[in-house]
Amino acid sequence: MEIYLFAKNLIQDAGAFIRERMTENYNIDSKSNRNDLVTDVDRETETFIYNRIGEKFKDHQIIGEEGHGFDIDDMKGVTWVVDPIDGTLNFVHQHENFAISIGIFIDGEPYAGLILDVMKGDLYHARHGEGAYINDTQLTDIKDTELKSSLVSTNSNWLVKDGIKKPFIQIVKDARSVRSYGSAALEIANVAKGTSSAALFYRLHSWDFAGGMIIVSELGGLTTTLLGEEMRILETNSILTGNKKIHSELVQYFKDDDEFIENHARFHGLD
Amino acid sequence: MEIYLFAKNLIQDAGAFIRERMTENYNIDSKSNRNDLVTDVDRETETFIYNRIGEKFKDHQIIGEEGHGFDIDDMKGVTWVVDPIDGTLNFVHQHENFAISIGIFIDGEPYAGLILDVMKGDLYHARHGEGAYINDTQLTDIKDTELKSSLVSTNSNWLVKDGIKKPFIQIVKDARSVRSYGSAALEIANVAKGTSSAALFYRLHSWDFAGGMIIVSELGGLTTTLLGEEMRILETNSILTGNKKIHSELVQYFKDDDEFIENHARFHGLD
Structure with missing residues (x-):
C-alpha cells in the first residue's frame, strides 16, 4: 500500500503546486506543431513529481510527457507513467479542465491509476484489485450501454x-x-x-x-x-x-x- | 432594475429547484427524435419559472422551450425567453454541465441575459449597458483572437x-x-x-x-x-x-x- 498512498499524496501536492504556479507568469512554447503546446508549468510540475519519486524510491522508473524516461524500453520493476498536465490547451486557454495523470506498473502489470482534475479538485484513483474511487467515494462498476x-x-x-x-x-x-x-x-x-x-x-x-x-x-x-x-x-x-x-x-x-x-x-x- | 434583480433571484431559485428535484425519480421522453430528450424536470422547471414571472408581472410574455408561449409572434412589451434546462442530455447522462438560460427583451431590444451553470453554481449575467458578470465578478471585454x-x-x-x-x-x-x-x-x-x-x-x-x-x-x-x-x-x-x-x-x-x-x-x- 505504501506506493499507492505515496502516489495519492504526491498527486495532490503536485496539484497544489500547479494551482500556485499558474498565478505567476510562465512561458508557452510549441512542440511537434503549433497547436501542441508546453508551458514552464508542465515542465516544472513533471520535475516536481520526478524529484519526489526519486527521493523516496531510488530504483523506480519514471516516464513523463516532458522528457523524463524517454529512453526507458522495458517495464521491469516499478514504472511510473506521468502526465504533469493533460489538456495543456485547456490549461492555457481556460485555466481549468486539465488533469495530472499517473499510472503505476509493477513488472509491466497495472498497479495503480490516478487522475486529478486539478481545478475541480476531484481525484480519481484505483489500486488494482481494490476498487476505484472518486475522492473518498467508491465508484460502481461501469454499466453496459448501446x-x-x-x-x-x-x-x-x-x-x-x-x-x-x-x-x-x-x-x-x-x-x-x-x-x-x-x-x-x-x-x-x-x-x-x-x-x-x-x-x-x-x-x-x-x-x-x-x-x-x-x-x-x-x-x-x-x-x-x-x-x-x-x-x-x-x-x-x-x-x-x-x-x-x-x-x-x-x-x-x-x-x-x-x-x-x-x-x-x-x-x-x-x- | 427591478426586473433584473427579480430575474437573478428567480434563476437561482429555479437552480435550487432542479438540484432538489433531480434527487427524486423523473420520467424521460423523447421529442423530435430519439436523441432530443425532455424530462419531467425540464417541464416542471419551466412551469416554476413561468408561474413566478406571472405572479409578479402579469403582462410579461414568456417563451419557453417546453411549450410556453409557442404562439407568441411579436416582441412588444417585456418578453422572457427561457430554457429551463439547456443541455438535457448532459442533465440525464452526467447530472452536470447543464444550464438555465434566460434572455429578457423590452420591445424587442435586449434588456438582460442570465445563464446559470446549475451544478457548478456559476451565474453569468448582464444588464444591457451595465456590464456583464460571473457571480459578483465583472467580466472584462472579450479580446480579439485569430x-x-x-x-x-x-x-x-x-x-x-x-x-x-x-x-x-x-x-x-x-x-x-x-x-x-x-x-x-x-x-x-x-x-x-x-x-x-x-x-x-x-x-x-x-x-x-x-x-x-x-x-x-x-x-x-x-x-x-x-x-x-x-x-x-x-x-x-x-x-x-x-x-x-x-x-x-x-x-x-x-x-x-x-x-x-x-x-x-x-x-x-x-x-
Missing part, C-alpha cells in the same frame, strides 16, 4: 482526417451525442464515473491513458486500441475505452474499414 | 451532415482546437468568460441563445447567423458568436460556400 443511447468522447480532428475518418464519422451519426473536452485523461475519467460511455482517440501517448485505463479496468471496463488490440504502454496507441458492450460495438466500426486498418497499421507501426 | 490560435465550440453533428459540413470541417482543420460540451448556453457563456473564442451551431432555438447573446454583446462580442445576418429571436437560427475578429474570420468560411448558403436558406427559410 452506442445509440450513449454519450461518447472523441477529438474532432479525427472526424476530418482523410484515410481514417470514416468510422469516426459513422460513430458520430449513430451515437446519441458526442463530446470533446480537450483532456483525454478527464475523458477517460468520465468513462470511469459513468458520465460518458466510451472515449476513443486515434493517437495517444502512454502518459495520456496509463492512469485512466487502470481505473476503468478496475470498474469492469475495457481499454484496447481502436482495433481491439492490447495497449502497449511504451508506445503511442489508438485507444478505445468503455463498457464491454459499447466497446465491442465500437471496435467493429474500425475492424470493418480496410482503409482505416491500413492507415492505422502504417501510423502505429503495427504491420 | 482562429489559428483559438479554441472554438461546435457540435460534431454539423461536421458529418452532408450539404453543410464543408465549412465546419475546414474550421476544425484551421482552429487551434475544437470543443463540444453539449450545452449551447454554457458554450456561449464560455465565450463571455474568455475560455473559448467562438461558438458556432447550425441550428439553435431562441431559448438556447437569447441569454448568451445579450451577455456576449455586453462584452463587445458579436452574435449573428453563420452568414452574418442579424439573429431573429422568434425563430430558429444558425449562430456564430465570438469576438469581433474571429467572428469576421469565421463568417467568411460560410459565405464562401454556395452549397452551404443554399441549404442554409432552405433550412432556415431565409430565401
